[in-house]
Amino acid sequence: MTTYLTEDDIYRTSTQYRLWSFTPESLAALREQTHAAAIERAKKYLGHGNGTTGHSDGANGNCEGDGTVADCLTAEEELRLVQRYADQIRTTSDFFKWPVNVKATAVQYLHRFYLSNSTLTYPPRETYKCALFLASKTEGVHMTLSEYARRISTDAQLILAPEYKIIQALRFTLDVRQPFRGLKGALMELLNIAAGRGAVPQHSRTGKTGAELQTLMAELPGVADGDRSTWAAPAGAAAADPRVLADRAHVAYGVARQILDAPALLTDVYFLFTPPQIYFGALMLADSVLAGFYLSTKLALESPVRGKVLATIGACRDMLGAWSPQGVMSKEERAGLEARLERCRDPTTRDLVGAMAAEKRGGGDEGALDDGVAKRRKLEREKSMKEGEDLFGPSLPTVGNAA
Amino acid sequence: MTVSLEAHGKLPIFEAILAADLPAHEPHPPRSPIHVSHLVLDVRLPTFVSQLTISPPTMSRLAQSRAAPAAARPGDQDGELLQHSLSQLRFTDAQPEPDICPVCKSSRYLNKSMQFLVNPECYHKMCESCVDRIFSHGPNKCPIAGCNRTLRKHRFRKQTFEDIAVEREVDIRKRVAAIFNRREDEFEDLMDYNNYLNDVEDITFNLVNRIDVEENEKKLAAYAEQNSKSISANASLASQETQDYSALQAAEREQARLRRDTARREEEEERRARAEGRQDIINRLASGTASAEQIAQESRVTLKKRMDKKAAAERQRQLHAAAAAKDATNGSSGFLIKGLKTKKEVGPEKPFDAFGGLSFAKHDYCVLQDHYEWDWLNEVRGDVQIVAGGYDVQEFHQRALCDAFAGLGVFVGEEAAARDEAAMGPGAVKAAATAGAAGACTGAKDIKMEDPF
Amino acid sequence: MAVSNGLPSSEPPLVNQAEQLDQQERQKYVKGKKLGSGQYADVFSAHLVSDPSKLVAIKKIKVGPEVAEWGISHDSLREIKFLQELSHPNIIRLHSVFSTKSQNLNLVLEHLPQGDLLKLIQDVENIHYGPSDIKAWMAMLSRAVWFCHENFVLHRDIKPNNLLIAANGEIKLADFGLARSFADPYAHMTYNTITKWYRPPELYYQASFYSGAVDVWSVGCVFAELVQRKVFLPAMPDTDINMIGIISSTIGTPTEDNWPGVSKLRGYVPVEKKDVTPVKRKDQWEAEFRAVGPVGADLLMKMFALDPRKRLTARQILEHEWWTTDPKPSRLEDLPRKGGGLETMGEDLKRRGGELPSLGRGDKVARKLDFSTMK
8 A cells, every 4th residue: 555645745744834834814813922922021121101110120220111112013013124124134145145045044034933022022133143044054055153243244142142042933943945946847847848848747637748738838828917027929930939938938937036036035925825836926926827827737627626726826926916125114214113122122132142141051951950969969878878877877968059 | 989189179078979979970969968068068278269260160059058157157167177178188199000900800910911991981991801802893881880881992092191080181171172272362462362261261170070061062062163164274273383393393403414514524625625735735846846935825825715715605604594594484583483473464465565655656747857948957967067976957857846836735724724723722733733634645744743833 | 031140030031932832842751861972962761741651862962162153053953954854664753852941952853772773783793684684674774765865855874873773673764964955956065974984986076966876875885784794895094095995996996987977076086097996797796795686786786886877766776676576574573683782681680589581471371281292
């Protein structure tokens, strides 16, 4: 009895599917929850706008009670701030000329982190560099911390400080499935169809041969209005010229690739759709006619899931299309938000570096702790046993100072 | 009259009495011994009684009616009676062959080679000549007074045990075991097997001690009828096993012998070769065709070669021996199990599937081709540095196409919703995971204890 | 998390959901004794709080000096990343990951008490195995490697001490610290990977672009080691030059004839014509590996093709006919176990003086006297 795993099954084994896939409602609810918890907490360390400072030991008076609850960022603002820094990651990754998978992974790490943490607790300015560095490690780029720190003129320890927090917030799942390779796959197939060498699986009911597919492709109307592709059939060339068809595919690919780079990363599509749906959405946005044709070679008209697939892809396309570069926060707005954030952020997480060091010093290794205590106890036991034979009885137990 | 030794807490006196008078019939206790029984059965030898696992037999049903008032009686009476009953037992050693045949009264003195035979019908003993005389012409009645059983000549055999009761018991056990011959591995649980053995032992006990003989014989017959197939199968298995065992022993002896022979032969060879070599060297030195150094060199080389060959041969032999031993014993823990395990196979054994029952072959959406009209991709093939290292563009094709469709049919919205509904908090994590995996086969996957937020 | 030193925090730190789940995970397990300790991690035995019979192994990754350089090390990240995604009976199972208060990473792996394959191979005195056992082990290893490759993961550290044995005898591929995803075209990979004796020639020639064939070479080395019970290509000292030398002498010198393009590789070591060892022929392989028969020797030979393009892929290994020729692979329960020595000693010591060794369940089953053989 053989178990056949289809491509869909393979996707279902990934942690992205298992842990990081949501409905729009549950995603919103989660963010809501995180935000609410942060606000609750903020109320504790902030004043209520009338001077009372709640519980404050006032050691560093300037961060306590300066802000008010009203100063706290709204959920909307938080989201936009995170988005702003996601964009920042993109820029930085491009600066390092790292491959696109590092970029995508880093942005996803940031988004995932802020699903369960609020910017009030961890302002993104302090975490985005670490997210990018972490992504570089998991995606196989080998740049040392010192090199990285130097290139972006930041203190290495500052970069490293939230690493542990981030990986914890990621639930220790580090793989991010991405649509880029899939898009390349689509391009490869389209190119073969353009050259007359297309092939469809046996059980597919589109049942077309290579030549037929090529003809179909040639007969496609031009790029629809509203689509982003800039391709236009060159005048005078034969419609069925393979090079023309290939060209169309390449142009569509280029546009889609751009779409995957910016809007895809900056919106929530990774949480709501699977990578093939994402790139199909992008392809739809680029050249809907071509994408529709390509999809039709995969799913026959009678296929049961066809409707759902089309609808899903459509939804994704809309989401991608709705995004515009103007949506990204401007520098001024960011500065303004961050000033407010500075006043109302959680003070306990202000000094992550110091906290980490304290943790390592004070907490110590659990196992080591046990060993130390155990050893001491054992010595005490032995000592008391020896002294038990002593004429004057065992010595009085010393008060052990627990670490 | 032989006295049967106590068996399973049965009070010997009563048994002996009944055995003497009514050897084979259902012991309906006659009126007179009731009194005796009443007294005797009062003696509840506590240790034996506590080990009784079976329901009390018919005779002590009688005792039971008396037991209640009787139990009230104090213990000193028990002690006396116990002494009494024990003294009745003759814990003597096995009796030597009696010298006088009970039928013809001839003594061993007169006939040195007198043999006694018994018949399993009634276990009465008589000398060979009597058997010949009385039963050669056909079945006849047992000559012992009071025994009315019809006996046949061919059923007479030599008594194996000195105590006739043991002989009888063994015969009964043989008979029962021939019918109730289920094996341990036919039972799911050790407890079940032990229960089965217990039931069988109950029947045997009843038969041996002549309790409900008819009923038990009926049970035997019924079981034999119903399970005739399995009985014969098990019987053949048992005989097969004993055969295999002796075959295996013979094989081992053979092996040992062969090994000895080969070792001897090799020694011979080596001795001869060495002697020859030495002779050869002497000849060569004498005739002056080779110098001393050359000879020394050669001998070193041949010696090394021989050592290597021996080492290699030794290793191979070890591997072979291990393999042979493994195959002979089926790699299992013991030789006796050989036949049994294969019986459990359902139909013919399936051919070995190297892939372990997993396949990625089902492609819903695409057909993997080995060439795509994309220059960027194809240039890889031309780059020697890349391809000489073994980089395979085809692997990339496969991956790109797999990525292109892995999850196209997965509707995150629906499945996540189903998961969220099922997951009411972190408790129902398993349900969440399985809901998410609905429709997917779980061959390689093992959804674990993680839950979405 | 933040323990304050001087910072006002009379409120406990905000414990977010992830942290909660993390803590919950940590509390699920009761740590037991230390099973092993290395420079990179400590391994403890542990069991579920809810069910002490469910054993796991907890690998606590040590925070070493490389933290300053890298933060959390590459190896740990790689292990976590790939083990989280791969789920197969012949690959070690990562149940979960949690962290301790001092920010150490703890990996909860499945409990594999029977040690690794290297111990079985090296214990020539006590452990004996034959071609059926070799076949069973190789099948499991090949399946694990095939599954990795189907998921586009290169393991890059296959060797007998990374093949752990489960309680039921199954082989589990472990240690994904050197693993990585297959590379896209033109993407460089490091050639300094895989333990020396198991490394294929293309890596010695510093190829930056390679494929699953590197893992297949390691699998072949394990196969040969199983048969011969010694390392197949042991160059000592294990310098690159020595390794290339031993590969050449044992299998054949890579030349343009048997490996087109090899001379263009950066690390290629040209060899004089007279020093070229010809590639080992089929009959030589058969002679050296008689134990697995000519079909097995054929499979082995193809795993050691010098040109990585000609080497078998993991799938092709599983499609070879050796698996379906006689002898059949041993069943799991029949595979040799780590035994003799300390373990039996422990068993022996468990008994009290005067006790007979229990014959399995003999004492619990009523002794059946067999009267049927009496005449």
